[in-house]
Amino acid sequence: MLKIEHLKKRYKSGPWVLKDISFEVPDGEIVGLIGPSGAGKSTMIRCVNRLIDPSEGNIQLDDVSLSSLSSSKIREQRRHIGMIFQEYALVERLSVMENVLSGRLGYLSFWRSFLRRYPQEDIDNAFEYLDRVGLIDHANKRADELSGGQRQRVGIARALAQDPRLLLVDEPTASLDPKTSRQIMRLIQSICREKALSAIINIHDVPLAMQFVDRIIGLQGGEVVFDGKPDELTEDVLTRIYGDEDWTDVKPDDEDDEQESEEAA
Amino acid sequence: MRTWQRPHYLVPDKRWRIALWIAFFLYLIVGIGSIEVNWQRVYEGLERGGRFIEGFLNPNFTRRAADIYSGIYESLTMTVTSTVVGILLSIPFGMGAARNISPKPIYLFCRSFIAVSRSMQEVIVAIFLVALFGFGAFAGFLTLTYATIGFLGKLLAEEIEEIDKKQLEAIASTGASWLQRMHIAIWPQVMPRMIGLSFYRFDINFRESAVIGIVGAGGIGATLNTSIDRYEYDSAGAVLILIILIVLACEYLSGWIRKWVS
Ligand SMILES: Nc1ncnc2c1ncn2[C@@H]1O[C@H](COP(=O)(O)OP(=O)(O)O)[C@@H](O)[C@H]1O
Ligand SMILES: [Mg+2]
Numbered sequence A: 001m002l003k004i005e006h007l008k009k010r011y012k013s014g015p016w017v018l019k020d021i022s023f024e025v026p027d028g029e030i031v032g033l034i035g036p037s038g039a040g041k042s043t044m045i046r047c048v049n050r051l052i053d054p055s056e057g058n059i060q061l062d063d064v065s066l067s068s069l070s071s072s073k074i075r076e077q078r079r080h081i082g083m084i085f086q087e088y089a090l091v092e093r094l095s096v097m098e099n100v101l102s103g104r105l106g107y108l109s110f111w112r113s114f115l116r117r118y119p120q121e122d123i124d125n126a127f128e129y130l131d132r133v134g135l136i137d138h139a140n141k142r143a144d145e146l147s148g149g150q151r152q153r154v155g156i157a158r159a160l161a162q163d164p165r166l167l168l169v170d171e172p173t174a175s176l177d178p179k180t181s182r183q184i185m186r187l188i189q190s191i192c193r194e195k196a197l198s199a200i201i202n203i204h205d206v207p208l209a210m211q212f213v214d215r216i217i218g219l220q221g222g223e224v225v226f227d228g229k230p231d232e233l234t235e236d237v238l239t240r241i242y243g244d245e246d247w248t249d250v251k252p253d254d255e256d257d258e259q260e261s262e263e264a265a
Numbered sequence B: 001m002r003t004w005q006r007p008h009y010l011v012p013d014k015r016w017r018i019a020l021w022i023a024f025f026l027y028l029i030v031g032i033g034s035i036e037v038n039w040q041r042v043y044e045g046l047e048r049g050g051r052f053i054e055g056f057l058n059p060n061f062t063r064r065a066a067d068i069y070s071g072i073y074e075s076l077t078m079t080v081t082s083t084v085v086g087i088l089l090s091i092p093f094g095m096g097a098a099r100n101i102s103p104k105p106i107y108l109f110c111r112s113f114i115a116v117s118r119s120m121q122e123v124i125v126a127i128f129l130v131a132l133f134g135f136g137a138f139a140g141f142l143t144l145t146y147a148t149i150g151f152l153g154k155l156l157a158e159e160i161e162e163i164d165k166k167q168l169e170a171i172a173s174t175g176a177s178w179l180q181r182m183h184i185a186i187w188p189q190v191m192p193r194m195i196g197l198s199f200y201r202f203d204i205n206f207r208e209s210a211v212i213g214i215v216g217a218g219g220i221g222a223t224l225n226t227s228i229d230r231y232e233y234d235s236a237g238a239v240l241i242l243i244i245l246i247v248l249a250c251e252y253l254s255g256w257i258r259k260w261v262s
Helices: A041-048 A071-078 A096-107 A110-114 A120-132 A148-161 A178-195 A206-212 A235-242 A257-264 B014-034 B039-057 B065-096 B104-119 B122-133 B137-161 B165-173 B178-213 B220-229 B233-261
Strands: A002-010 A016-025 A030-034 A056-061 A081-084 A166-170 A198-202 A215-220 A223-228
Touching: A002 A041, A016 A041, A016 A056, A016 A223, A030 A041, A030 A178, A030 A206, A041 A056, A041 A166, A041 A198, A071 A096, A081 A148, A081 B165, A096 A120, A096 A148, A096 B178, A110 B178, A120 A148, A148 A178, A166 A178, A178 A198, A178 A206, A215 A235, A223 A235, B039 B233, B065 B104, B065 B137, B065 B178, B065 B220, B065 B233, B104 B137, B122 B137, B122 B178, B137 B178, B165 B178, B178 B220, B178 B233, B220 B233
Parallel strands: A030 A198, A030 A215, A081 A166, A166 A198
Antiparallel strands: A002 A016, A002 A056, A215 A223
């Protein structure tokens, strides 16, 4: 269970980017964090694994208070928190396999990783994750030879390699075409289900979010302005989050869904 | 009718512009006039230059063969050792001098070390080190190592400051330690250029080893200096030809290797 209490954040002496945010994510729940750009979504999830230090408040994962750990202790906790990025953030010049194995770095000594002496178990698991995301034939390709969708799959496999308890996902589909976006969202969803992982997914595509998450939190100007089930997301609520617009077209469309999951498999 | 002229941004006032141009040309004329030319010396110099070209065209590899080959050998040794040691030391200095990965005090220390190293020409460093450690290759080795640290350290630091931060962030988010982040997220991004620059520096070090030899830091430069002092222009020609050949070979080789790694 992830528990966020009265989280506040400002960069240097700038304005408050997050203003008193509190919510809980029970194990196995997938939360979609929506909101206009600049709302503070990226800042929010980076406070959880402390890529950014929160200014005030408490963040607790199970029985560990992440927000109060020293920077050397936080490394141990980061191992349990997988992160997936908008522009994949793979190490471009390394192979697909090395990128997946980099998810194990937190568990290995420097010399082992320096000499690329990964434990056999890690290698077996890495192959399994590559298989799971459908890239088993690409293990020795360089990451920059892959397409966007494939790269994001490597990103997912890397997060899985961490053996995480929680996934933080920052705009996973923002650089992908609509079809690949759905495949990626479906992959993340089904992996979370299989492993009973909880996840926070920043996403600006509202219909996509409504289709694949259990719960939606709407962020606006650093404040939570909505917290509920996807089907409670009415035009009123969208206006509260994004401002005045014609929202009638924003409805999830799940007709052509089944055949796509065939292709993805 | 509307007209348009490109505005002068540097010196907007036309009178000032004319005044500055006039001042500049006056300085140039006075300056050239103040350089004394001794035509007698120029004439002698031309004659000596003629003999030098003659020596260069009829190089004598044999008279000072032993000196020449031991000089070349010493220069190559000096070049290889100083390049290798310089590269190894430039890595920590370069990392320390990269603003995006180093704490402020370390950053300032490494930056100033590199700045000092780069601001002093090799010959000046060599004169100083020869005074400290005596004539010979050791002073030359130290000089070139020092210069290599400054050169590669600065370029490595700049390279690290321009990396793709997302890759570093992603590796940090897995719980990787600082050293692991350097090795997995940063090294692959800077390595190809680092290898190219190292070979480029090898070229430079060889050429510099000839120059600093003239001030007593050993190697082929010392041989060249002796030959010229004794008016043995044919031996000097032989030395120059060898230097040119070796530099060309290095350049060819490093170009080939750079193409191969990238
Ligand atoms: N490193 C930073 N330094 C200063 N301000 C920042 C930094 N990162 C983000 N911000 C500011 O914080 C606010 C929220 O940004 P962000 O969390 O990236 O929003 P979102 O992901 O919802 O688009 C923005 O106004 C942005 O300008
Ligand atoms: Mg963002």
